[in-house]
Amino acid sequence: MNANKLLQYVSGYVNIKIEGYYIERFINICTTKQILLWNLKHEDSITLHASVEVKSFKELRQICKKTKCKMKIEGKKGLPFTIKKYKKRKVFILFLILIIVGIITLSRFIWNIEVTGNETINTEEILALVDQEGLSIGKLKGSIDTKEIINKIRLERDDVAWVGIIIKGTNAVIEIVEADKKPDIVDEEEYCNIVSDKDAIITKISAQNGTPLVKEGDVVTKGDVLIEGKMEGKYTDPQYVHAQGEIQAKVWYTSTQKVDLKEVQKQETGNQETKYSVKINNFQINLQKSVPKFEKYDTIETYKKLKLFSDFYLPIEIVENTYKEYEEVVVIHSVEEAKQIGIDRAAEELKEEIEGKEIVNKQVNVKAEADSLEVEVIYEVEESIGVEEKIVF
Amino acid sequence: MRRKARKLDEILEIPVELSTNNPKITIVGFERVLIENYRGILEYQDYFVRLNTYIGIININGFNLNLEEMTTDDLLVTGKIDSIDFESTTEEEVEEEK
Secondary structure (H helix, E strand, O other): OHHHHHHHHHHOEEEEEEEOOOHHHHHHHHHHOOOOEEEEEEEEOOEEEEEEEOOOHHHHHHHHHHHOOEEEEEEEEOHHHHHHHHHOOHHHHHHHHHHHHHHHHHOOEOOEEEEEOOOOOOHHHHHHHHHHOOOOOOOEHHHOOHHHHHHHHHHHOOOEEEEEEEEEOOEEEEEEEEOOOOOOOOOOOOOEEEEOOOOEEEEEEEEEEOEEOOOOOOEEOOOOEEEEOEEOOOOOOOEEOEOEEEEEEEEEEEEEEEEEOEEEEEEEEEEEEEEEEEEEOOEEEEOOOOOOOOOOEEEEEEEEEEEOOOOOEEEEEEEEEEEEEEEEEEEEOOHHHHHHHHHHHHHHHHHHHHOOOEEEEEEEEEEEOOOEEEEEEEEEEEEEOOEEEEOOO | OHHHHHHHHHHHOOOHHHHOOOOEEEEEOOOEEEEEOEEEEEEEOOOEEEEEEOOEEEEEEEEEEEEEEEOOOEEEEEEEEEEEEEEEOOHHHHHHHO
């Protein structure tokens, strides 16, 4: 039944409406002449809806004359009619074909390279390395030998533990697993001292193994031995050990900020203009006049790669240029304000070093000059210090 | 002659609708009737279909009757069917056999 319907669709059929008093005769003549009718439906006693094949439609006219019926076409259905409809739109078809061919050819190239998994390695370095081996934007997918590239990268870079290149659509994803830099582990068996790695004041020292050389309250500088890996027994010769212990110390972090009392600040006026341009492989087309009407402005460029599906990148980029107008405002700080600004900036600068540590004390020194203020902020932080150092005989 | 042919058909187990011109009527549910071996349509209305066959007339009564598929010897009628009745026109033949 379904196959039959498909056949009807492919060969095309006409929906007709027949009006007349001899409809039964009309149907009988059709059957004897082997004209296939289907979907016969009576609307009322003299009108009939039916479907008929295109090739037998001409014969129907004669039968209609014979039986004195009126026939009206209600609709043409099927493939031949759809084709006919699109035959008139040659340009449309041409472009459809062009687009399909374009997409197929474009999908054979690499249009985007992604590097994932790198934290310390620069993405550009990897891209440059990969470029040398022939994987760059615009290369044919078939010409890329991923195995070769992977081998080259692993040969050339020691800090890469594993590389994988997956080509998904027009997108090449380079996955990198970074090798951890081997820390200088001092073997348990080996003799070592514990040495200070910062300038500090010792607040607490407890040696689990070895002899402590400093006391609480001692000032140590970087490189001083805190716990020596040497034990002297009363009755035995000195014995070398692997020093172990916990050392708490106060460490100071200082930051000096110079704050001008008269500062020129950028203040956004809130006016902004957005202009778009299209970039096709380094060839940029500006869609609008590209110079904004502002006198002073910041430009923010955002690039957006076009993609068809999740992995089918096209070699077209849309560049969005946002121009933000700003005014230069002269701000005069009072001494108090300048001090606060200095403290804030210092805190920002030292944030990384003191984060997560216990701050014991904070000291602010202010030195006033003619038109500026020098703010020195000292953080006193308690933390554990000391690194193991091998004893060299 | 005719009797002999009928016997032969029986022996060869040829279906009756093929060996004779008897119509085969298949009713599926209450809304589909397939008639094979019909000769023509005598009357067709929304509520009434009258078909001619080689051995008589078939009347189908109902509502919204459609002739969904029509070929030279098959006819599929769909719609709400009330009743189907027959009018035999082959009494003469029966008499002949007697």
